[in-house]
Amino acid sequence: MIKIGVIGAGNRGKDVYAKYILNHTNDAKVVAIAEPNSLKRKEMIDEHKINPNFVFDDWKSFLSKDKFCDAVIIATGDDMHFEPIKLAMEKGYNILLEKPMSNKVNECIEIVKMAEYYGVKVMVCHVLRYTPFFTKLKELIDSGIIGDVVDIQHNENIGNYHFAHSFVRGNWRNSNETSPLILQKSCHDLDILSWLLNGSSCTKIASFGSLNYFKEKNAPKGSADRCLDCKYLDSCIYSPKKIYYNNLGAWPTLVATEIQTKEALDEALKTNNYGRCVYKCDNNVVDNMVSIIEFDNGVHVTFNLCAFTDEVCRTIKIMGTKGEIRGNDLKNHIEVYEFGKGNGRFSNGKKIEITPEVIMGGHGGGDTGLMQDFIKLCEGKLEDTKTNPKISLESHIMAFAAEESRVTGKIIDMKEFIKRFE
Template identity: 35%
Template sequence: MRVNSDAAAVTLAIIGCGQRGNAYATYAKVFPSACKIVAIAEPRSEARAAFAQNYGVDRSLVFKDWREFLDASRDTVKTIGRRLADAVVVCVQDSIHVEVAVAFAEQGYHVLCEKPMATSIEDCVRMEKAVKNAKIIFGMGHVLRYSSFNQEITKVIRSGELGELVNVVHIEPVGHWHFAHSYVRGNWSREAQSSFSLMTKSCHDIDLICHWLSPATPTRISSFGSLKHFKKAAKPVEAGNATRCLACPIRKTCPYSAERIYLDEIKKGRKTWPVDVLVDGVPDIENVTHALNTGPYGRCAYESNNDVCDNQVVNIEFSNSSTASFTMIAQTSLICERQTRLHSSHGELVADASTNTITLADFRTRQQRVLTPPPPSKGEVAYNKHGRGGHGGGDFGLVRAFVEAVSTGQQEVLGTDVGEVLRSHLAVFAAEKSRKEGVVVQCEEFFGDFTC
């Protein structure tokens, strides 16, 4: 049930006002008639104040902690019989996704949860059960499904234009400095504090592959990978004993130099990601320099305490005998601009997100044609000169679908449900089991232990 069913705009509460919270919330700026940010919860004082001002959130609905917001909502439900918003957008750290999502689902809030669902199989199952019991709309941050680029590919597959899909080859080029930022120095660098990198970075790639090959389901999964490069054994001799970038003799030429990744960008006037995550407040030269001298983002990429894989391959066999291979690789010049090849019975599709081109080759006619995803709307262009926001429009596409689903009360608008979300996460867990134990995972047995 909507909080304000007479109002056109769906009301949202943002739980966690970091990079992802901002990415999703921006949709309300571009399309204010569709949704409105009415409440936030964020522990960092300057980030909290800036976010509240940017979205015009009433001070009474600005909270320092998600529990504060939950308690206030509980009181409101008791006193006036309604929640503080229609839905919550959960963008806290991965390890507490389940705690936050379950708590708000139990209060009857619709939930949009950033990926991954949770960091353990047991917690993923717990979230699925809570969502089903609450009968709420549930969205998952598998944004790749919702980009116009990938939706064009999905249309081709579903149309049968090239025949039956036989094989998928999909590559996620994380990007050399992006990996150093997020998975060597950042919040996703250690499995114990977050999760393994295939889950935190690429669970939406595995989900996309499963989506493309559905209704077939995974039957066998194998995987190989390691932390090959970002470790002390690979440290350049020229770096000597330096443990921090700003004191390193090769900081001007090292591809992973914090000076190059952060300070050089600020000098160019860039104050968005990745530099904005280093400080609470304005990321200027002084503040960022201090952060690099004292915090994790200034550590040598070869002297950090990271332990997650920087390269991994996953092989999947499906119930219809189709196959897929996925590669996640850190050492690339492209930053998350995927490349995909789809091999079908009567044709081939080659997609390159870096050039925004999709090329179809029909074996029967011996002709090729190039597809170009539809252009962004005027509102999206006004927001971002490249259009569509992040992930090739996937961020906006996800929020658009979630808001419509909440507005209409139809989970189907999202094109998935919490049960399917759980199953694609299980495929990721199965891949990691294969990598660590050196086995081929039989999916029916593995999935059956955790699904009905």
């Protein structure tokens, strides 16, 4: 039985990783919790039957003790990863680290060095590598069915309500307090692009983007600062009535209120950030961003990150010398076109349609695959992980460079960028 402690009982720590351990495996058990919020802490205690001796108000108290379990899950805020993981490594814990590793370049680099120095097993939560959808895409590329990859178009369709919840009202609305959008939301995507290209490294990156819409100047005339007081409550696209009241007991309402009742939600939205007008928040992260990326194997990528989509999904087009792959992860659908094998007037490509395996769990089954591998890693059944810090560093560096390009208007040479932090 692998004994695991959880540091940070937010949506990922409590409702995803710890919940998986509770409901889906007999090989591991949550035995400790560090969480400042008393309600979330109590929920963890009750669900996992945690001994009071291993209940802590904060991570410092947890990690001040001698090592008492096998592994820790670090799911604190983006700006609160470095110190806990440093101490956890010193104690010899195996670690599941929520992405991003850190919101600072130098700390990401230091985490890689520390993992190698202490020799502990660390898995970064790049869950897309564990999804059947992206695994199938990689298998297709590696098979050579479309020849050599030349160009990729990849879209992270955030979804209008998801963006309003997480990046206008929510925890990641202000990059001065947490992380730039491309790091927090899309180090996933930058990581998966590198993985699809067999670990190819980025050589240059240029990005363009802005906070275009979620500003006070776009607020409807006469709108209130808080939604429950507003005359547009029933008609506004981003009304909490549409986003939260129909999702009691599920995300994103699990984040909007600690108690999942209509009455508790009413009270929470009167005071917390999730009841604020989306046009009158203290948000500063971009709501649209386009990056142009060059990899060292000659492949070029355009990556589009946008709030203004109906569906929450990732779509991709991979163009090769012998064919083309198109995919939509929400629809779990992949199309492969082999050039010159069709019967069309101009020898259109032969079309193959693929439905990848379905695995239950968030992120298209990626959360499930991630947790399965983490438990195997702790058991010693895996030598290493697909997402160790050294591998994950590439996507983080790309994200930091992309944000610098967006802010400065310059094309970033990655070798020169990395030298500044060595």
